[in-house]
Amino acid sequence: MRFSLGFIRFFFIILSTFFITTFMVASPKGSLLSNTVLGISVGISFSLALIVLDTFFRKWKLRSFSIVLLGLLFGYLMSQALLLSFNTLIDITSISIHAPASLLEFLKLGIVLFSLYLGTIMVHSSSKELAVSIPFVNFQNKGGRSKTVLPDLSTLCDSRIIDLASSGLLDQQIVVPKFLVEELYVQMESYDDPQKTKARKCLETLKKLEGIPSLGMQYIDIDFPDVKDITNKLLRVARKTDSHILTLDINRIQIPVPDSVRIINLNTLSSALKPSMQTGEVIKIKIQRFGKEPKQGVGYLEDGTMVVVNGAGNCIGEIIDAQVLSVKHTNSGRLVFCNAYEEDALCQEYENELLHEQ
Known part of the structure; x- marks a missing residue:
């Protein structure tokens, strides 16, 4: 790739130098030697300037180049329409009589530049939805x-x-339909305190997501007034925009989902990112409450994973060593089953014997 690019540049330098030198030599002004030297200098300088521009434009992608071209095209068409209206306004009024010609030309130039800039900005802002196809090029x-x-x-x-x-x-992937925000504001006005608290928390989350510069969260104005259920509306939006749905309660989505729409469970994603545990691994866990079975204690890891420890019913409030028996994956997350480590169990039995003797 580097060899071919270098060859193309070298070939273009020779070609530019040859044509410019030939043009300068054919000029009747000046001597043959001076025209030859001037042609070679101009040809090499022109070629090097183009190579410098080439290294600058190599950072641009074809998509960016096409956006600029389409923006200039739309801006040009817009400027022609505005200039036609401007000239008509001048013809039917007395502005052309009192205004100097230089001012009118300056206004026309401003209209053209404004249209070109506005057309490019509009194409750039809608580049994700814009698709222009020509034969053999998409x-x-x-x-x-x-x-x-x-x-x-x-x-x-x-x-x-x-x-x-x-x-x-x-x-650049999170999209929030506006009807979700409207539903949250409706819930904020309800008399149900738990519902109002959840709606307030959702709105706070949206504000924090808006504050992440690199996220680029967008709001879309797509609604289906004939559909009352929010979940069904969201599915229709996902089908129309070819999007996925991120949810925490997958059981609420009971209707058939199109093949192009995937339901992503946040709990499943969170469980997949948690560090895995191997059978026989020894972990430290603080026993916080009693379990369902006798002599069973329950604790929680830092990520919220519940750990059920057999033989730790007498260790409430203590940090003990536990040996992993198995890891079970549920809809709400992982569940780790452990046995109290033998050394801790023996120490606990020894302490119980001392207390019994006293």
């Missing part, structure tokens, strides 16, 4: 396009979505 990038993600109300009520968004994994 400016729409279908292969590398990532699907957007629609979070539901249960996801917005969980603060883990903020940590997930801050990781950069969902940059």
Whole structure:
């Protein structure tokens, strides 16, 4: 690749130098030697200037170049329409009589520049939805396009979505329908305190997501007034926009889901990112309460995983060593079953014997 690029540049330098030198030599002004030297100098300088521009434009992608070209095209058409209206306004009024010609030319130039800039900005802002195809060329990038993600109300009520968004994994992918925000404001006005608290938490989560610069969260104005259920509305939006749904309560989605729409469970994603535990591994756990079975204690890891420890019923409030028996995956997360480590169990039995003797 480097060899071919270097060859192309070298060939273009020779070609430019040859044509410019030939043009300068054919000029009747000046001597043959001076025209030859001047032609060679101008040709090499012109070629090097183009190579410098080439290294600058190599950072640009074809998509960016096509956006600029389409923006200039739309801006040019817009400027022609505005200039036509401007000239008509001048013809039917007395502005052309009192205004100097230089001012009118300056206004026309301002209209053209304004139209070109506005057209480019509009094309850039709608570049994701814009697809322009010509024979053998397609400016729409279908292969590398990532699907957007629609979070539901249960996801917005969980603060883990903020940590997930801050990781950069969902940059330029989170899309929130406006009817979800409207539903939250309706719930804020209800007399149900738990519902009002959840709605307030969801709105706070949205504000924090808006404050993440790299996330680029977008709001879309797509609604289905004939559908009353929020979950069914979200499914229709996901089908229309070819998006996935991020949820915390997958049991609420009971209707058939199209093949193009995937339901992503936040709990499943969180469990997949937790460090795995092997059978026989010894962990430290603080026993916080009694379990369902006799002599059974329950504790929690730092990530919230519940740990059930057999033989730890007498260790409430203590940090003990526990040996992992098995790890069970449920809809709400992982569940770790352990046995109290033998050394801790023997120490506990010894302490109980001392207390009994006293």
